[in-house]
Amino acid sequence: MVGLDWTRPIEIALTMEGSTVPLSEEEQRQFEQLERALAAEDPKFVSAMRGTNVRLYYKRRAVLAGVGFVLGIVVLMTGAIIPNTIIGVIGFVMMVACLYVAALSMKRISNASDGDDLPPPPPQSKRHRTRHDSSGSFMERMEDRWRRRRDEDL
Numbered sequence: 001m002v003g004l005d006w007t008r009p010i011e012i013a014l015t016m017e018g019s020t021v022p023l024s025e026e027e028q029r030q031f032e033q034l035e036r037a038l039a040a041e042d043p044k045f046v047s048a049m050r051g052t053n054v055r056l057y058y059k060r061r062a063v064l065a066g067v068g069f070v071l072g073i074v075v076l077m078t079g080a081i082i083p084n085t086i087i088g089v090i091g092f093v094m095m096v097a098c099l100y101v102a103a104l105s106m107k108r109i110s111n112a113s114d115g116d117d118l119p120p121p122p123p124q125s126k127r128h129r130t131r132h133d134s135s136g137s138f139m140e141r142m143e144d145r146w147r148r149r150r151d152e153d154l
Contacts, residue, residue: 058105065102069095 079088
């Protein structure tokens with residue numbers, strides 16, 4: 001999916017289904033004509049759909065998580081100064097959550113390639129997974145085992 005152009009909805013839809021189908025020359029021409037008409041009609045929408053650099057996206061997330069972490073420290077200290085345990089706990093939870101988001105963002109920044117101008121891909125829904133996907137959740141694997149045992153008994 002490295003060569004996938006996320007600004008083209010037809011490629012996104014076909015890729016989400018698991019395969020990319022090339023368009024004929026006529027379909028490609030009609031699709032480009034539609035893209036030009038949309039760009040002429042609503043340029044703000046087109047610029048919003050183009051996306052930003054992945055590194056920039058995760059860098060912003062990391063900076064915002066850092067600001068949230070500092071805010072969590074302030075809330076934690078406020079809870080310590082005003083003897084209110086709930087405020088202190090909320091500040092601590094904020095700090096931990098922001099630290100987690102910052103760590104994930106930094107990991108993604110280091111994994112992103114330099115020339116990657118694609119926005120982050122949308123999360124895959126669970127219904128598109130195959131039956132033999134080993135990266136499924138614990139419950140999905142247990143359900144698969146149960147189905148296989150039930151099928152063997154019949």
